[in-house]
Amino acid sequence: MLQINDIHVYYGNIHAIKGISLEINQGEIVTLIGANGAGKSTLLKTISGLLKPKNGDILFEGQSVAGNVAQAIVKKGISQVPEGRRVFSNMSVEENLELGAYIRKDKQGIREDFDKVYQLFPRLHERRKQQAGTMSGGEQQMLAMGRALMARPRLLLLDEPSMGLAPLLVKTIFRIIKEINQSGTTILLVEQNANMALSIADRAYVIETGKIVLSGTSDELNQSEQIQMAYLGGH
Incomplete structure (x- = not known):
């Protein structure tokens, strides 16, 4: 459904995304995990048209959307839930x-x-x-x-949905994300709470300093010592 081919994104002189490639199949929940400042939100903003890649391509259902304006991308079927919620208060x-x-x-x-x-x-x-x-x-x-x-949307981008929420509410939000997915919406989830993200995702990509350093099924990443140490508080 979504294919990202070797994209590079800059903020001024800062090289924020350094040649990321990934894919999301229809019906999946795919999660991106990584530390603060790794480039997760930058990647979502690039998919949703708020930032333009300098190189590389983004294909949605086979059509290039790289550099399209945000409104056109929403019309094609991609919606984003921004970090920090941003409701019209x-x-x-x-x-x-x-x-x-x-x-x-x-x-x-x-x-x-x-x-x-x-x-x-x-x-x-x-x-x-x-x-x-x-x-x-x-x-x-x-x-x-x-x-x-x-x-x-056919593809929903979620940026840090659990941020700042009490643990009980986090469980509720993740249960609802799963329901949204089961009713037919494909989901790309950016989340610092790696345990929760891996518990509902089919596959995951780990991003560090603008590069994908690891990818696999949620089970594979859950069992990886590297991930345990870095993101899951394990030993």
């Missing part, structure tokens, strides 16, 4: 969700997706008239995910 829950569907014209489908989002996140239904900025971090994370789903 002065707007209600309902208005935030409406904005997620701004590129769509199918009123019936949008209504159905409102219902789906409220089924996935009953808390959002309870709070639908509430200002997004007054909600807890966990509720805002649910809203950011719901908003991305309103674009009806």
